[in-house]
Amino acid sequence: MGSGHSAHLHVDGSSLLHRLPPQVKLVGLLSFVLAVVSVPAGSLVALGCLLALAAALLxxxxxxxxxxxxxxxxxxxxxxxxxxxxxxxxxPDSALGPLTVSSTGVTAAWTVLAKGLTGILSAVAFAVTTPPTDLVAALQRLRAPALVVLVLSFMVRYLTVVTQELARMRVARESRGFRGRGLRAWPVLAAASGALFVRSYERGERVHLAMLSRGFSGRLPETSPLTARPGEWATALVPAALALTASVAARL
Amino acid sequence: MSLPVLDVRGLAYAYPGGHQALFGVDLHVHAGERVALLGPNGAGKTTFALHLNGILTPGRGSVTVSGLPVTGDSLLEVRRRVGIVFQDPDDQLFMTTVRDDVAFGPANLGVRGAELDARVAEALRAVGVEDLAGRAPHHLSFGQRRRVAIATVLAMRPEILVLDEPSSNLDPTSRRELADILRSLDVTVLMVTHDLPYAVELCERSVVLSEGTVVADGPTRAVLADAELMARHRLELPVGFSI
Known part of the structure; x- marks a missing residue:
């Protein structure tokens, strides 16, 4: 699937993460993040290793x-x-060079930093290897509520259409000498947003008619069901298993 | 004569706001025909088209598709039989890839797996865009989007294809290519348009809808040659075009 509309995040490639089916990757990501969160605060070494693992994945x-x-x-x-x-x-305070810091604060800082960055690094690793369309398909495969899947799928599809519409409206305004600066521009910009909303709403109605015309009955049909081999599931769950092990070990 | 694919009798419709759009329209279309439904802006053409697959329910009169009345119980089958291609392909193509969009209709009919793939491939081939299956609709040119929009409906194997302004916004080459495609399809066509040269080119028969009623029905050339009728209903051939 092309990368154009997903140019902000997804990058084509052939790494292991690129090749894993999206639903497998999504479950892998979520379980990894949950397992990392479960690591007790102050387990500095364990959290450091998991952060390194997330960086390695990226x-x-x-x-x-x-x-x-x-x-x-x-x-x-x-x-x-x-x-x-x-x-x-x-x-309790302790000295850090010339500064005095709270040692509880230092532990908390490292925990927050490590857990936060681990989550963000692994989420970015997911995002750069998964086109938005695959994310929609993955959610559908994982039986996410039909409405959520629909809304997300329309967002992916129509974001460009609405952005282009916005750009055309801006060009049309500026072609008539409008410059969007200062307070006096606000009423014009407000009217333009209103017009964009009405247009999008009307498009929504037309799209709905087109969907009904092709037999839509409330749920997107799964036209290309995603499949995954047990080996792929096992691979995707390795980081979560490591994090869970670290979490349990830190409590012993 | 055989059972008409489309049998519309006395169709009248008023919008909920009270605006009466159709005042008793009669129309029969038989298998294999290509019919143009002509009329000026606001004549009720699109409103009429939305009755053909039960999106709108007639205030009075009836619509029958190959003997099947358009009513609540038969809507899914009616929507398979009547394929409407809307004017703006961005309204018609709502899925994230061309393949998923073409598969949407047949999948709603319960088609899955290899049969679904075959339907998609067949429909894309019919409009000459097999190579676009994996693309996102908004990455296509307008002409390509229009063709894919037709494929989304062909994949449902309709008995009649209803095209709303198929030539609008197309450059001359895309316009000609689309005409070639429409001629190559083995399906009954009702083409809603005010592009009169396109009607001459593609349809042997034309029906003129004006102010919610049918005011003419006959061979396209004969209808368009009636200068007085044309002028009365705000229909005009482009400058320099003669039939």
Missing amino acids: LSTGVAPRHVAARLVVSLPVVVFALALPFVASG
Whole structure:
């Protein structure tokens, strides 16, 4: 499946993660993240190893670091929060060079940082190897509620259509000398958003007619059912198994 | 004469707001015919088309498809028999890939597996776009999207193809290619349009709908040659075009 409409995230490739069926990958990702969350706070070594595992998974996709780096900007709030924790948390103080920090805060910071980054790195590894259309198919295969699948599938399909419509409206405005700056532009922009909403709503109605015309009865038919071999399931669940082992070991 | 594929009798319809769009339309289309439904903007052409597969329910009158009345119980079968291709392919192509879109109709009819793949391949081949199966609809040119839209309906193996303004927004080459495709299909066609040269090119028979009633029904050339009738119903051939 092409990458154009998914240009923001997905990158074509042939790594192991690219080849795994999407529903298998999705279950693998979710179970891994849940297992990582279950690791007790303060298990510094275990969390460090799991973070390294997530980083290794991301590296294994072979996606250019520059592309990945841009996607990782989303982790900034987690990093900032974690860095602030040692200074704002209460508890016994300890010296860190010239600074005095809360040692409870340091443990919490490392836990938050490691768990947060592990989740984000593995989610990015999933996103860069899975086109949005495959994500929709995976959710459908995993029996997600029909309405969720429908809404997501329409979003994937019509995002470009609506964006193009928005761009055409902008060109039409600017062609008549409009410049979208300052307070005086707001009423015009509000009217344009209203017009876009009405147009999208009307398109929704027309799409519904087209669907009814081809026998739609409330649920998207699964036209190309996804299949997976037991070996693929086993592969996808390895990270989760490792994280679960770490979680159990840390409690012993 | 044989059982008509499409048998519309006294069809009248008013929108819920009160606007009366159709005032007793009669139309019969027989197997193998290609009929043009002509009329100016606002004549009720699209409203009429939406009655043919039961999207709209007649206020009065009846629609029968190959002997099957268009009513609540028979809607799924009616929608298989009557394939409507809407004017804007972006409305018709709502799935994320061409293949899934073409498979949507037959899958709703319960077709699965190899049979479904065969239907999709057959429909895409009929409109000459087999190579586009894996593409996303919004990556296609307008002409390609129109063809795929037709394939989505052909995959349901309809008895009659209803095309709403099939030539709109097409460049001359795509327009000609689409005409070649429509001629090559072995299916009854009702073409709703105000593109008169296209009607001449493709349809031997034309029906003129104006202000919600049928005002003419006959061989396309004869209908279009009636200058007085044409002028009265706001139909005009392009400048320089003669029949």
